[in-house]
Amino acid sequence: MYTIGFDIGSSSIKAALVEKATGKSIAVVSEPSVEMGMIALQNGWAEQHPDDWWQHVCNASKRLLKENGVSPDSITGIGISYQMHGLVVVDDKGIPLRNSIIWCDSRAVTIGQKAFDELGHNKCSEHLLNSPANFTASKLKWVKDNEPEIYARIYKFMLPGDYIAYKLSGKICSTISGLSEGIFWDFKTKSIANWFIEYYGIEENLIPDLVDTFSDQGGISEQGAKDSGLAIGTPIFYRAGDQPNNALSLNVFNPGEVAATGGTSGVMYAITDSLSVKESARVNNFAHVNYTTNNTRIGKMACINGAGIMYRWLMNNLKVSSYEEMNELAESVPIGSDGVTVHPFGNGAERVLNNKTLGTRMANINLNNHTKAHLCRAALEGIAFSFVYGMEIMKSDGIVPKVIRAGNDNLFRSEIFSNTISTLIGQEIEIYNTTGAIGAARACELHHGDFDAFGKHIMNNDYVMGFKPSKNSSSYTLAYNKWKKELELMLEHLVNTDE
Numbered sequence: 001m002y003t004i005g006f007d008i009g010s011s012s013i014k015a016a017l018v019e020k021a022t023g024k025s026i027a028v029v030s031e032p033s034v035e036m037g038m039i040a041l042q043n044g045w046a047e048q049h050p051d052d053w054w055q056h057v058c059n060a061s062k063r064l065l066k067e068n069g070v071s072p073d074s075i076t077g078i079g080i081s082y083q084m085h086g087l088v089v090v091d092d093k094g095i096p097l098r099n100s101i102i103w104c105d106s107r108a109v110t111i112g113q114k115a116f117d118e119l120g121h122n123k124c125s126e127h128l129l130n131s132p133a134n135f136t137a138s139k140l141k142w143v144k145d146n147e148p149e150i151y152a153r154i155y156k157f158m159l160p161g162d163y164i165a166y167k168l169s170g171k172i173c174s175t176i177s178g179l180s181e182g183i184f185w186d187f188k189t190k191s192i193a194n195w196f197i198e199y200y201g202i203e204e205n206l207i208p209d210l211v212d213t214f215s216d217q218g219g220i221s222e223q224g225a226k227d228s229g230l231a232i233g234t235p236i237f238y239r240a241g242d243q244p245n246n247a248l249s250l251n252v253f254n255p256g257e258v259a260a261t262g263g264t265s266g267v268m269y270a271i272t273d274s275l276s277v278k279e280s281a282r283v284n285n286f287a288h289v290n291y292t293t294n295n296t297r298i299g300k301m302a303c304i305n306g307a308g309i310m311y312r313w314l315m316n317n318l319k320v321s322s323y324e325e326m327n328e329l330a331e332s333v334p335i336g337s338d339g340v341t342v343h344p345f346g347n348g349a350e351r352v353l354n355n356k357t358l359g360t361r362m363a364n365i366n367l368n369n370h371t372k373a374h375l376c377r378a379a380l381e382g383i384a385f386s387f388v389y390g391m392e393i394m395k396s397d398g399i400v401p402k403v404i405r406a407g408n409d410n411l412f413r414s415e416i417f418s419n420t421i422s423t424l425i426g427q428e429i430e431i432y433n434t435t436g437a438i439g440a441a442r443a444c445e446l447h448h449g450d451f452d453a454f455g456k457h458i459m460n461n462d463y464v465m466g467f468k469p470s471k472n473s474s475s476y477t478l479a480y481n482k483w484k485k486e487l488e489l490m491l492e493h494l495v496n497t498d499e
Helices: 050-067 111-120 121-127 134-148 160-169 176-181 194-200 222-228 242-249 308-318 322-333 373-395 415-425 437-446 451-462 474-498
Strands: 002-008 012-019 023-031 075-082 088-090 156-158 236-241 256-264 266-272 284-287 298-304 341-345 359-363 405-409 429-432 464-465
Touching: 002 160, 002 242, 002 437, 012 437, 023 050, 023 359, 023 437, 050 160, 050 222, 075 160, 075 242, 075 373, 088 121, 111 121, 111 134, 111 194, 134 194, 156 236, 160 194, 160 222, 160 415, 176 236, 176 284, 236 242, 236 405, 242 298, 242 373, 242 437, 242 474, 266 373, 308 322, 308 359, 308 373, 322 373, 322 415, 341 474, 359 474, 373 415, 373 429, 373 474, 405 415, 405 474, 415 437, 415 474, 437 451, 464 474
Parallel strands: 002 075, 075 236, 256 405, 405 429
Antiparallel strands: 002 012, 012 023, 088 156, 256 266, 266 298, 284 298, 341 359, 429 464
């Protein structure tokens, strides 16, 4: 018997087939074969059509079954992970009224900042644990203000994973964790933040019904089965945003545990049981997958939009063949990249920089001495320094990291990248060969509540290696301080320019 996990990303849809008894990953497929595009009608905008995700989900599920000779009847559960903060709006027939405004779209930054200022920083921090910023609620407010004819036809809004669950089951619902990532949840009253949505003029009836993160969230409908190749009635047992899900995939559930990811964006995601927030404008705070109104588990997240996308951009423009080649080039250059620095903030507004759009900066390049190898090393270091910068903010907000776990992705496969972070934070990084899709598939069993068995499946199947802090940290510290000083000067210049 097996479970299937879907990971609804902005680049691709991944689907994993996992053996139920052992948690062993049998197969992972990705659709489409080339990276999904984004629709950018204006600078800073990013949209995708929800039905494109659905088509790729269906193609992926059919491939998993066919290529592995698995009967649909042997699938006992479905888990869904999805790109966070996206907005899907549908009419009363469940048809999308517009493209989804996805996570890296920054059009609603000013709306969220205005709300933060007018409602009061303290109130937002105490109740929402965040500035409203550029999250789903602010995007919905943008639709209300700029596309009133569409807003008037909205029956429900959904997050991307909610939409895929709806297409599978015909049931529109969400979770507390999902609402918290959209900034619809009041952590102080442990209920929907009515005062906040009233401020935005959003009707409460647009909010989906709530289900528990680990629960029977609906069975696959006749139409869902026809489209996906899965069996009618197969239950959806789990859904979560990609960062809480990545933490789950790495067995990160308890205070002091940290999950790090290095995909298109980079994330340091730490668990706390405290509702105290000092950096609500720069660090995200969401209900973790195991949050309940009786069990406070908050995921405190520092996000770097310009992470893997920076390294991919460099690979494409340097005309090198692979990330492995880039890593080899980088290893030929000493720590600090002989003075070359890269600040990788070119993928929209950065929350850790108070929602400033800084752009990518490559500096201190000597045309006689520096080569593409220096750019490769400086890019890896710059992205790693961004992670460290984010962790510094979280430490000032009360996080004391006890263990850091990361997936075996392109960035963390680089010894330079992982050693830089490990040394500067002073904490070993454990690397696991898992994915969000595998984690979502395994999470189907957590509705039984057996977290110990879940953790053993990860340790038994996925552990790869660890990166320990270098005993000689002075070169890393010197390079980081230089990079950080340049960042502070860039931010100061940006503020002066705005004034």
